[in-house]
Each structure stands twice: as C-alpha cells, then as structure tokens.
Amino acid sequence: MSITEFEYKTGFPALRLTNSNGSASVEILLYGAHVLSWTTNNKQILFLSDKAIFAPGKAIRGGIPIVWPQFGPGPLPQHGFARVKTWRLGKTNTNDDVSVELHLLHDEDTLKIWPHKFNLTLTIRLKEKSFYQELTVHNEDNHTFEFTSLFHTYFTVDDIKTTTISGLNNVTYTDKVDGSKTKTETNKTLEFTSETDRVYNDGGKNANPILINDCIQVIGSGTTSDIVVWNPWQEKAKGSVDIGEHNFSKFVCVEVGHVHDSVKLDKDQLWKGSHEITLLK
Numbered sequence: 001m002s003i004t005e006f007e008y009k010t011g012f013p014a015l016r017l018t019n020s021n022g023s024a025s026v027e028i029l030l031y032g033a034h035v036l037s038w039t040t041n042n043k044q045i046l047f048l049s050d051k052a053i054f055a056p057g058k059a060i061r062g063g064i065p066i067v068w069p070q071f072g073p074g075p076l077p078q079h080g081f082a083r084v085k086t087w088r089l090g091k092t093n094t095n096d097d098v099s100v101e102l103h104l105l106h107d108e109d110t111l112k113i114w115p116h117k118f119n120l121t122l123t124i125r126l127k128e129k130s131f132y133q134e135l136t137v138h139n140e141d142n143h144t145f146e147f148t149s150l151f152h153t154y155f156t157v158d159d160i161k162t163t164t165i166s167g168l169n170n171v172t173y174t175d176k177v178d179g180s181k182t183k184t185e186t187n188k189t190l191e192f193t194s195e196t197d198r199v200y201n202d203g204g205k206n207a208n209p210i211l212i213n214d215c216i217q218v219i220g221s222g223t224t225s226d227i228v229v230w231n232p233w234q235e236k237a238k239g240s241v242d243i244g245e246h247n248f249s250k251f252v253c254v255e256v257g258h259v260h261d262s263v264k265l266d267k268d269q270l271w272k273g274s275h276e277i278t279l280l281k
C-alpha cells in the first residue's frame with residue numbers, strides 16, 4: 001500500500017494511491033481534488049478525454065470533477081468553483097485501506113462570489129475492487145448557507161450505443177433535453193440512442209444500486225441519492241473543444257449527489273455525502 005506524490009503534466013501536483021498487491025490504483029490532482037484515473041484488476045474504470053484541457057480556472061473533462069456549491073448554471077460559474085480550486089493535502093492512511101483527505105477552505109476569491117465561510121474535506125479511499133469518496137461540508141460562518149453537490153463521474157464504456165444502466169426504474173426525473181419535463185422512468189434498463197441529460201430525483205428513497213453494464217455498481221448515501229445521467233451525443237461532443245466527436249461513444253456520466261433541492265446547512269454544522277463504486281466482475 002502506498003501514496004506517491006508526483007507532478008502530472010507541468011505544474012499539477014498529484015497523488016497516486018496503490019493498494020497492497022498493486023492491483024488497484026487511483027490518481028488524484030490537488031487541482032479540483034480531481035480524480036483522473038481509477039484502475040482495478042487492470043481495468044481503467046474512468047474516462048478522461050484525450051482533449052481535456054489542463055489550465056488554471058478550466059474544468060477538466062473526465063475523471064471525477066467535484067460539483068460544489070452549485071450544480072449546473074446559476075449565479076456562480078457552471079457547476080460551482082470547487083472543481084477549479086487547488087485543494088490541500090491533509091491526513092493520509094496506509095494502514096487498512098489506503099486513503100487521503102483533501103481540504104478546501106473559503107478564500108478571498110470564493111467570498112467575493114459566494115459570501116460564506118466553509119471548510120470542505122474530501123476523503124478518497126481505495127479498496128481492492130471498490131472506490132469510495134466522501135465530501136464533508138463544514139459551515140464555518142455565522143449564518144446558514146445553501147448548496148448543491150455532485151460527484152460528476154465519467155465512466156469509460158466500450159460503446160454508448162450498447163451501454164445499459166439499471167436501478168432507476170420507477171424513479172422520477174427531470175428530462176433536461178425535453179424542456180425539463182418531469183417524467184418517471186418506465187424502463188428496467190436504460191439504453192442510449194440520443195443526447196441524454198437527466199436528473200433522477202430520488203429524495204433518498206431509492207435503495208437500488210445503479211448498475212452500469214451489469215458490471216459496475218454505483219451507490220450513493222442517504223444524503224446523496226440523486227443520480228444525473230449524461231451523454232452529449234455526437235453533435236454536442238463535436239462542438240465541444242475538450243470532448244470531440246470521436247469521444248462521445250466512449251463514456252457515460254453517472255453522477256451521484258444532492259441536486260434536486262439545496263442542502264441548507266446551519267452555522268457550525270456538518271453535512272456529509274458519499275458514493276461508492278464497485279467493479280462486480
């Protein structure tokens with residue numbers, strides 16, 4: 001079991017966590033606390049675009065961006081600022097499962113656009129067949145603040161046209177490619193034939209794990225039981241500088257979080273949200 005510090009590309013301090021027999025590893029940038037890669041059993045689980053842009057202030061296309069404190073468009077930049085800030089390395093552990101903690105504290109720039117004092121801790125833990133992330137939000141201000149939060153995970157797939165997702169049957173969702181209409185999932189298995197951008201609003205009721213191609217299991221916690229499913233399809237991928245037409249079929253985003261409404265966090269209080277991804281076979 002080890003934790004190695006290295007530089008990714010030029011100027012991006014990074015960490016590599018490896019399990020005891022070397023069969024699983026994860027690579028994390030301090031920039032965005034961004035998980036770039038998770039391999040287990042010699043299989044890369046995450047998708048990272050070959051056109052991803054690595055530059056201060058830019059979001060990285062692929063891996064697991066942290067969406068916080070705002071999901072989607074709004075008063076803040078799209079998906080908030082946590083994914084474009086540099087986090088600090090905190091505690092590390094190589095005794096049981098290998099894990100690290102990363103921290104992000106409010107600063108002058110965040111206070112200008114979001115006037116609330118916060119302290120975020122992201123715990124990342126690697127097990128042999130699974131990967132766990134937990135975000136803790138501490139309200140360090142003297143008033144209540146509100147946020148939405150999402151683990152924006154890009155999974156690598158052989159072909160989006162043959163990809164299936166199960167576990168969402170009967171769950172209500174907002175269909176962002178159909179005028180944000182509210183619908184209920186009637187399919188036992190979701191398949192992809194066009195641009196898909198849905199926010200499944202479970203409100204903590206869905207006990208089902210989500211399965212991607214019957215092989216990868218994704219589970220949120222009680223506080224993070226909304227699931228966003230996204231693929232831009234060919235045209236939008238072509239129009240996106242950091243995706244590209246050739247990449248649209250290679251990934252699906254299955255994103256666990258709390259986005260159907262805002263979390264209201266009182267002063268001095270903590271909120272925790274997590275997800276666990278397991279390779280089943």
Ligand SMILES: O=P(O)(O)OC[C@H]1O[C@@H](O)[C@H](O)[C@@H](O)[C@@H]1O
Pocket residue numbers: 059072078079152176197198228230255
């Ligand atoms: O390009 P971004 O900002 O990383 O967002 C990608 C997608 O992220 C998803 O979570 C949203 O539901 C989509 O609407 C959005 O297009």
